[in-house]
Every structure is written in C-alpha cells, then in structure tokens.
Amino acid sequence: MTDNPAVYFAPLEGVTDAVYRRAHRASFPGVEKYYMPFVSPSRSMSFTVREASDLSPEKNRGIRAVPQVLAREGDLAAQMIRVLADQGYPEVNLNLGCPVGTVTGKGKGSAMLRDVDGLRRFLDQVYAAPPAQVSVKTRIGWESPEEWPLLAAIYREYPISELTVHPRTRGQFYTGEAWPEALAELQGAKFPVVYNGDLFTAEDCRRLLEKYPWVSALMLGRGLVTNPALARELAGGPPLQLEDITGFHRRLWAAYARECPPQAALGRMRQMMRFFFGCFDAPTRVKKDVLRAGNDREYEDAAEALFDCPMKSAPAFAGI
Ligand SMILES: Cc1cc2nc3c(=O)[nH]c(=O)nc-3n(C[C@H](O)[C@H](O)[C@H](O)COP(=O)(O)O)c2cc1C
Incomplete structure (x- = not known):
C-alpha cells in the first residue's frame, strides 16, 4: 500500500x-x-x-x-x-x-x-x-x-x-x-x-x-x-491550525479584492466560508452574519467573529 x-x-x-x-x-x-x-x-x-x-x-x-x-x-x-x-x-x-x-x-x-x-x-x-x-x-x-x-x-x-x-x-x-x-x-x-x-x-x-x-x-x-x-x-504534516485558516483567508480575500469587482469578491468569499463553517463551533447568528455581509467592512467583522469561535477538534465538511 x-x-x-x-x-x-x-x-x-x-x-x-x-x-x-x-x-x-x-x-x-x-x-x-x-x-x-x-x-x-x-x-x-x-x-x-x-x-x-x-x-x-x-x-x-x-x-x-x-x-x-x-x-x-x-x-x-x-x-x-x-x-x-x-x-x-x-x-x-x-x-x-x-x-x-x-x-x-x-x-x-x-x-x-x-x-x-x-x-x-x-x-x-x-x-x-x-x-x-x-x-x-x-x-x-x-x-x-x-x-x-x-x-x-x-x-x-x-x-x-x-x-x-x-x-x-x-x-x-x-x-x-x-x-x-x-x-x-x-x-x-x-x-x-x-x-x-x-x-x-x-x-x-x-x-x-x-x-x-x-x-x-x-x-x-x-x-x-x-x-x-x-x-x-x-502526508504526515501538522493538522489544520487556526493560523492556517486565518492566513489562507487573508490571502484569498486580498486576491479576490484585487482581481474581482467588489460584489463578486464578496460572493466568492461567502461561498467559501460556507465550507469553513465545518471548522468552527459557531452559533447560527455568526454564520448568518458572514452570509449576509453586504460590504467589505461587514464581511471582515463577521469573518473575525467566526474565527473567534472555538475550532472543532476534527474539522470536516458538514454540509453547505
Ligand atoms: C459546488 C460544487 C461544484 C462542483 N463542480 C464540479 C465541476 O465543475 N466539475 C466536476 O467534475 N465536478 C464538480 N463537482 C463535483 C466534485 O468535483 C466532487 O466530485 C464531489 O464534490 C464529490 O467529491 P467530495 O466528496 O470529495 O466533495 C462539484 C461539486 C460541488 C459541491
């Protein structure tokens, strides 16, 4: 094997x-x-x-x-x-x-x-x-x-x-x-x-x-x-850490903001965040804020609130 x-x-x-x-x-x-x-x-x-x-x-x-x-x-x-x-x-x-x-x-x-x-x-x-x-x-x-x-x-x-x-x-x-x-x-x-x-x-x-x-x-x-x-x-490397998610998220958000019109960039991020919900024990309110964020400021605040929630011990896809 x-x-x-x-x-x-x-x-x-x-x-x-x-x-x-x-x-x-x-x-x-x-x-x-x-x-x-x-x-x-x-x-x-x-x-x-x-x-x-x-x-x-x-x-x-x-x-x-x-x-x-x-x-x-x-x-x-x-x-x-x-x-x-x-x-x-x-x-x-x-x-x-x-x-x-x-x-x-x-x-x-x-x-x-x-x-x-x-x-x-x-x-x-x-x-x-x-x-x-x-x-x-x-x-x-x-x-x-x-x-x-x-x-x-x-x-x-x-x-x-x-x-x-x-x-x-x-x-x-x-x-x-x-x-x-x-x-x-x-x-x-x-x-x-x-x-x-x-x-x-x-x-x-x-x-x-x-x-x-x-x-x-x-x-x-x-x-x-x-x-x-x-x-x-x-491959034997370390499991997912909070810094991995926040660093990747920062990189993605900067790249979309640079390459897409503002609403398209937000749309991409919101879609991706649906998956990241599988990494956190987050109340529904926090998730809703992420998905409803209508501008950069609201989105960044909502994303920060999500990343402040406790990480699941075994992050895994749990539906989108
Ligand atoms: C939102 C979404 C978009 C997808 N787009 C494609 C696609 O463009 N081409 C494709 O072959 N499969 C597509 N798939 C199927 C995935 O590539 C994959 O086969 C499927 O998610 C099952 O694998 P997973 O259980 O590892 O997610 C898509 C799946 C989802 C959920």
Whole structure:
C-alpha cells in the first residue's frame, strides 16, 4: 500500500477558480494536481471572459492545473481538447458525472451514462487521436449501480490516461451513500484509477487506501475546501491550525479584492466560508452574519467573529 498517495483537488464550480487555486497552492503543500471546473465548448470554440482568464497559463503558473471539458458531441470535445493542448495543457479531463439538471437536460455530464452507444461514439471521437492526455471523471451510473459493470467495461476499451470514479449515481447527486466497492470493477485496468467521494478526514483517506491500496490517487473536493490542510495532514504534516485558516483567508480575500469587482469578491468569499463553517463551533447568528455581509467592512467583522469561535477538534465538511 502507498503511504503517501497522490492527492488531487477536485473541481468545484464557484469555488476552486484560479484565484483559489493559486492561494491554496501558496498556503498548503501536498496537492499534486488541481482539476478546474468545467468549460462547455460551443461550435465557435470561444471562451467567456471569465473562462479565458481562469484557463490562461499565467493565472495557473506553477500549478499543475487540469482543464475539464463538458460536452455531448465527441467532435466538439475533441476540438476543445486541441484548443487546450495548444494552450500548453498536457492533460484534459472529461466530465461524465455532473448531475445538475441544467447540464443533464442537454444530455451532458452524467446524462452521457444513460446511453452507452452514444457514450462509445463520444469516446471513439475523443480518443481517435488526442493531442493531450485525456482523463475521465465519472459516476457509476444514471439511475442504478447495476449500470456500472458495463460502463466500467466500456472505459477499459479506451486509452484513458486516468479514470476518476465518484461512486454515486446521478440520482444521488452528492448525498446518500457513496459506494466505493464499485472500484473493484476496475482492479487491473490498464489506466490508473483515482477515487473521489466523501473523503473528509485523513482517517477517511487512510481507510479507503487500506481497502483499495491499488488506487493511484485520491481526489478530494468538499473535504479539502473545508480543511485546506487535509493533503498536508495526510502526508504526515501538522493538522489544520487556526493560523492556517486565518492566513489562507487573508490571502484569498486580498486576491479576490484585487482581481474581482467588489460584489463578486464578496460572493466568492461567502461561498467559501460556507465550507469553513465545518471548522468552527459557531452559533447560527455568526454564520448568518458572514452570509449576509453586504460590504467589505461587514464581511471582515463577521469573518473575525467566526474565527473567534472555538475550532472543532476534527474539522470536516458538514454540509453547505
Ligand atoms: C459546488 C460544487 C461544484 C462542483 N463542480 C464540479 C465541476 O465543475 N466539475 C466536476 O467534475 N465536478 C464538480 N463537482 C463535483 C466534485 O468535483 C466532487 O466530485 C464531489 O464534490 C464529490 O467529491 P467530495 O466528496 O470529495 O466533495 C462539484 C461539486 C460541488 C459541491
């Protein structure tokens, strides 16, 4: 069993943008790759201003950042992979797991798992001659885990650079039991397998690795946003301290204030703080003040009040 498995930061739309990734990288060691929230290509292959900025190499300097593509048509995905490879990205990730209705309604994300012939056609086009390594992030089915053996068998047919499994069906969204046993279908696959889902403490990570020592990496999302020192701790470093949170918070707040319009900066911080609530025994009033802060002054006072609350002995994601 690997004692120090690679840790990847999962993509979280609305949280782990380039500002966040840089601030996290500068504050905490231990994350090997940062997966970016998805971009969804249009026929024109153009990006929104925000997407272009988030993807720009200078905003991701010094970080192993992996862009993620969400598309239904294989030719569109292949073209977008080319665009991203031309920007210098050696790996591009395919999103085959997003459960959100606005995405699945267009047949994208986890809706791709509903139609295995369509999925094969999509993968045929993407893997015909990819100009970069193409990894996949998937769920284990649309409606039922019984769909998983066939999906896993399909994935085994392709030169996937790395397969990340979030072992829930679409119907479960991010709640209900995750089913790590699904990994067994992939033991011995020719590509590395990454586990993602509900790893909120170093102990959760160790337990998973004890059972599945052959997984190549752990991808952490909500647990790592809540406890940004989780990868450090897993690698044997110190657990999260109050100074870690306040220092990281200061760095993030300064970066957002510099790079975003004031209300957007506040919005980003408030969203991130929902996760930090999992680190403190804070009264509801304190949390409400953080979420309702309408200007910098109110926000800073509210954040300070939160950081004055006692820290939990085991900080961990507890819902947002
Ligand atoms: C707010 C939010 C945004 C997310 N955005 C993305 C995304 O853009 N792409 C993606 O593949 N997964 C996305 N996810 C899923 C996460 O990457 C991850 O698979 C999920 O949170 C389960 O892992 P965890 O239990 O470690 O958080 C998102 C999840 C949340 C909660």
